[in-house]
Amino acid sequence: GQNIDQPTEMTATEGAIVQINCTYQTSGFNGLFWYQQHAGEAPTFLSYNVLDGLEEKGRFSSFLSRSKGYSYLLLKELQMKDSASYLCATLSGTYKYIFGTGTRLKVLA
Amino acid sequence: GAVVSQHPSRVICKSGTSVKIECRSLDFQATTMFWYRQFPKQSLMLMATSNEGSKATYEQGVEKDKFLINHASLTLSTLTVTSAHPEDSSFYICSARTSGGPYEQYFGPGTRLTVT
Numbered sequence: 489g490q491n492i493d494q495p496t497e498m499t500a501t502e503g504a505i506v507q508i509n510c511t512y513q514t515s516g517f518n519g520l521f522w523y524q525q526h527a528g529e530a531p532t533f534l535s536y537n538v539l540d541g542l543e544e545k546g547r548f549s550s551f552l553s554r555s556k557g558y559s560y561l562l563l564k565e566l567q568m569k570d571s572a573s574y575l576c577a578t579l580s581g582t583y584k585y586i587f588g589t590g591t592r593l594k595v596l597a
Numbered sequence: 598g599a600v601v602s603q604h605p606s607r608v609i610c611k612s613g614t615s616v617k618i619e620c621r622s623l624d625f626q627a628t629t630m631f632w633y634r635q636f637p638k639q640s641l642m643l644m645a646t647s648n649e650g651s652k653a654t655y656e657q658g659v660e661k662d663k664f665l666i667n668h669a670s671l672t673l674s675t676l677t678v679t680s681a682h683p684e685d686s687s688f689y690i691c692s693a694r695t696s697g698g699p700y701e702q703y704f705g706p707g708t709r710l711t712v713t
Contacts, residue, residue, distance in 0.1 A: 518629070518700065519700060521701075528688075528707075529688050529703050529706065529707065530704040530705060530706050530707045531641070531681055531690075532704070533701055533702075533703070536700070536701060538602075561640075564632075575640065575641070577641075582700075583629065583631075583646045583654075584641070585631065585643055585702065587640040587641040587642075587643075588640060589639065589640040590640050
């Protein structure tokens with residue numbers, strides 16, 4: 489079947505580092521996406537991993553292990569504006585995107 | 598680049614009426630467009646996938662006669678919610694993608710539908 493799990497909520501302090509984990513079971517796996525979504529807004533693209541390893545993009549990094557069905561999003565030097573939901577999504581085949589329920593991150597001053 | 602617009606941003610309609618939502622890719626040709634629905638504090642649920650000039654492919658459990666999708670051009674797709682009911686109230690989001698990889702989809706800003 490198709491399934492994605494990620495924690496419901498996380499809290500971290502401004503300036504800290506936080507890691508949001510995502511595990512998945514996706515047939516025809518063709519990559520994993522991370523999106524940021526502020527309340528009432530559409531998701532914005534953060535990263536795409538299709539091969540194993542770490543992709544770094546500024547304060548955000550994303551890691552993928554296909555053999556373990558596991559990914560994480562690492563946010564460094566947290567800022568208040570990083571408070572949002574972070575969605576893990578997989579692509580099955582060419583067209584089927586499956587989203588996790590999202591992790592609501594709260595950044596405290 | 599890669600901007601997707603959606604109109605209207607908010608709509609309130611009476612039960613039994615129909616509502617049309619437009620999704621446009623402004624600066625690229627979208628060979629494929631996706632329609633999602635998101636209920637409060639829940640994740641995005643894919644409703645259907647449409648390729649330009651073809652009939653939409655609906656996900657299991659989504660009524661194709663109720664949610665009419667038209668993708669008549671490479672820059673425009675429409676979703677019509679027919680005979681809307683209060684349970685159809687939700688946040689509807691479209692996304693668009695070009696052909697080939699890397700399969701990144703660009704999201705529109707969403708439409709908040711409230712059926713009274």
